[in-house]
Amino acid sequence: MRDLILLGFTALCLAAAIRHPFAGLLTWAWFTLMTPHQAAYGVYGVPLNVIIAGVTIASYIVSGEISKFRFDPITALIVLFGGWLMIAQAFSLSPENSAVYHDRFIKTLLFIVLCAQMAAGKLRFHALVWTVVASIGFFAAKGAAFTFATLGQYRVQGLPNTILEDNNHFGIAVATILPLILYLREESARPLVRRGLLAMFCLAIIAIIGTHSRGAFLALIAFSGFFWIRAKHKFAILGGLILVTAPAIAFMPGKWTERMSTIGEATQDASFMGRVDAWVINYKLAAAHPMTGAGLRNSYEKEIAQSVDIERAERAKAAHSIYFEVLGGSGFVGLFIYLSLFAAAFLSSWRIYLSRNNQRLAPWKSRFAYYAQMSLTVFAIGGASVSLEMWDGYLIVIALIGALSKMAGADAKPVGHALREARQRYWRGRKRLKQLLGETENTV
Template identity: 25%
Template sequence: MLRGLLVLFVYILISAYGFGMPHLFALAYIWTDLFRPQGVAQAIISGLPLSMIFGVAAIGAWFFCKDKPRRVTFGTGVMIVWTIWMTISTYNAVVQDAAWAKWDWAFKSAVFAVLLPYYFNTREQIESALLMVLIPIGANIIAVGIKTLMGGGGYGMDMAVSGNGISESSTLAMVATSVIPLFLWVRNYSLLVSPAWLRQVMALSLVALALVAALGTFARTGLVSVALLLVIGFFRTRRKIAYVCVVLFLLSGVSGFMGDAWTERMGTLQTAGSEASAMGRVAAWLWTLDYVKEHPFGGGFNVYFINYFSLPMTDGTILEVKGKAFHSIYFEVLGELGIPGLVMFLSMIGWSITTLLSIRRFAKRHAELGWMGDMATGLVCSTFIYMLGGAFVGVAFQPYFWYLFGIGISLKHYADRLRKQPEYAPTKTGFE
């Protein structure tokens, strides 16, 4: 009851100030989309379509936004085409009802990612958008991390609090790992989280709990994602020997804390060729390749419902797979949106990474823009982790990823405005 009253009070405040500060409605939409507060405050707001209410309010408040970008970037343009293409594919989908059910939330995530740069145009606003993405995920990380510390975790356990598409173990493990570079950015540069000591404690605690949560899910995707994070950390740190020593020390205690069950499950990475779960994914991928050969434009959302594939196992048995999910962002996009969809998907990711690296180079030339360079770096690291972990999880259309994409576009527009100022203009011989 009290939680419901608190959440309702927050929404009343947002509604009161939203049209004076339009980005508040956008922040509220991100929160309700990623966290689903109805799940933790059911007594009062369980029946309210909060996401729709704030989505409509945000679109209406768009007309009051100041300093809106006046040109469309390549990434935004491709995203617009992407939303049109996913709609056309849904009209032609093989499994109509299931396709429209997925389109309903996937389309909204893509559209709002396009709109994000129009709401967040200052450093504080961009940071507020980033925080509003991190806070809901952080809430789930805290819950899963603490439960893991108390009970050791476990595969398939429902330990998340509330979330849009991130409570599944492999997805949660990958997302928890990918947000760590962004938590570290908050620790070093946040203007909105103060005082400094509180920011340090909160960020470092969330980093530790995120690692515990990623491993505590017992999802192999989590181990792979953490491994990439550690590699990235090695190349970014200046104290490489000390870094390696600390990592080895921490890793030596992981198996002992997690227990034999965790060690045995992680050991199946070495025998994936004979494990039914892993080979089932391979079978689904092979079916997707065969399907796209005959249907290059894909089969629409949730086309995997019709898949059927037989795969010989190393022990001589035949593994039959029917209606198995894609378990990969790349095969998910390929199977559902076809070759054009995959080309657009990879183009947007490639453009985003290239653009963020360009922002990083620009910020390096100006000491006061260290926050911008490190935010761009953090977004790149998070993207790489998502791309690797996503190779084994079908989360291509999850809002978390596309909100980070939209924040990157907001950062680009902000950097472009700075480049027009005399003190930030490039030198005659300089290149980004």
């Protein structure tokens, strides 16, 4: 029955996507973030996401919407980064191993480019934001319920066989959407929706605590600090955060407190030092191949890791860092482009937020810029401890900032266009007047 419902709903979405490409993009985002086919049985393994992607791209081209494609700094950096990953793959130390991750990342970047181009207009924009929040928020609510049911004795995990299965990955993904939940709550007009989003926000915090992830807990602290610093009503915000987090922390078992207390003793923790070893190996691989690196995730290969550091290769595991994953996989050039993408998104959102007093700018745009900047900051901090560089969630936030920057720029165009038209009419009128005066003089 679950399979029939999923297939039937997917068929309806594909039918809508044939005429409206953005419907296909939303379905694509839903499958990417929530992976509903992973929870089914008979359709497990069926490439529904590939079919959805194919129909969406074909509809995007056939409908003529592709003619609206415009490069902006963020889109250009995404395309440039994807192009560099292709070059890095061509010089990969183990092409067979890195090809899997390379293909996955390229497909993700293609999807993100379409998000940046197609999320035009408030309705589409908010539909994509809701898709991100609802997809991750569902699992956050489920994780909070699991934490209550088990009295916090077990870790909250994501859906098996997905990028968010790991408790660390899941916790940081949930922390990343916390600002987006607050944004939608602020934008929602109906009290029932606002209360529902507030409940989701509280459950998301509990789910983060329930993951037992130190990295996710640090991301939660980063969110709290960033939000408190920029909030107008600081004491009210601080009281609200304490009201939610304090009972949840008190509810957790002693082993959770012991685990969190080791954050300050990272150098004595074998797990953390294993990550440091992996960071060193990725750095050394990049130093040996500064332009293209070793190829995505090739540092996981023991033989390749031993080629730069035999001792650390015995202890190292996954890099557990978006920065070192990109560095080791695509070299210093790839990391520079990747960091430039973050910087461009951060600065674009900051510029839009600073324009909040501009009467031509819709208030919701500056508000989203404020919360999107917060979301990126939380992920940038949390991402230093997890291998989530290929996760679509934070990349969709970057794409939304790109789409927003184009819309915010377009807000000023009508005024500038009218001014140019007025100037042109003035000069045309003046030229015509001279011509008339000249004809009059000649007649006289």
